[in-house]
Every structure is written in C-alpha cells, then in structure tokens.
Amino acid sequence: MTDQAAVRDPGLQPERTRLAWRRTTLSSTVAAVLAARAALHDGATMLSVLACALGLLLWLGFLAVAHRRLTDLSATSRPRPLTRRAAATATLCTMALAVCATAMVL
Secondary structure (H helix, E strand, O other), rough: OOOHOOOOOHHHHHHHHHHHHHHHHHHHHHHHHHHHHHHHHHOOOOHHHHHHHHHHHHHHHHHHHHHHHHHHHHHOOOOOOOOOHHHHHHHHHHHHHHHHHHHHOO
C-alpha cells in the first residue's frame, strides 16, 4: 500500500487545473457579456459605457492570464508554478469584474 501511495499520476492534476481555468474563463466571459448587455440595453449613458469598458478591460486581463496559464499547462508534463503576479492579476480581474457587474445590475 505504501508503494501505491508514493506513486502519483502527474497527468491528472494538470488536467483538472486546465479544466478549472477553462470553466473560470467561460464564467468570466458570460459575466462580461451580461454586464455589457445590461449596461447598454436601456440606452447608453456615459457612466454605463465607462463601466462596460472597464469590465471588458478586466475580462481581457483575466483572459491573458488564463491563456498564458493554459499554454504553460499544455506545453510540458511538469508545468511551472503560477507566479504571484499572475495569481494576483487573475484574482483582481475576477473580483473587479464581479463588482462592475453587480454595480451595473443595481
């Protein structure tokens, strides 16, 4: 049993991580599209256009981080760890996009 516990399939964790990044990217895309739709649906004001532009910029920032991470995960069998800067950027973009979407809905 100890030999079984010591052997680990390294292919499973990167695959789960890759799928998690894809799910997060998809949900971020849906949030950005719905926020843009809500902001521009009933007539565009200057504030709603600015909020929409900010949301799209945040989405693009998250998309850049996610793309780089997915490329790293696909390139090698042992991917490099996520840097602090990339993790902070992804977190900031996700949280700020959620705040922008909430502000546009309210």
